[in-house]
Amino acid sequence: MNHDRLNISPDDAITDAAAHWCMRLHADDCTASEREAFARWLAADPRHAEEYQAMLEIWQTA
Numbered sequence: 001m002n003h004d005r006l007n008i009s010p011d012d013a014i015t016d017a018a019a020h021w022c023m024r025l026h027a028d029d030c031t032a033s034e035r036e037a038f039a040r041w042l043a044a045d046p047r048h049a050e051e052y053q054a055m056l057e058i059w060q061t062a
Contacts, residue, residue: 017041021042021055022055
C-alpha cells in the first residue's frame with residue numbers, strides 16, 4: 001500500500017479531480033449526468049475552475 005497517497009492534500013485532490021473531469025469531458029461516452037456533475041463540481045469552489053482551466057491548457061498543448 002502506498003501510504004504517501006493516503007495523505008493527499010486538498011490541492012492535490014483538486015488537481016486530480018480536474019484531470020479526471022478533463023478526460024471525461026473529452027471522452028466520446030461522457031454522459032449528460034456526468035456533465036451536470038462537472039458543473040456542480042466547478043461551481044463548488046473557485047479553485048476548481050482555476051485548476052480545470054490549467055488542465056485544459058495542458059490538454060490542448062499535448
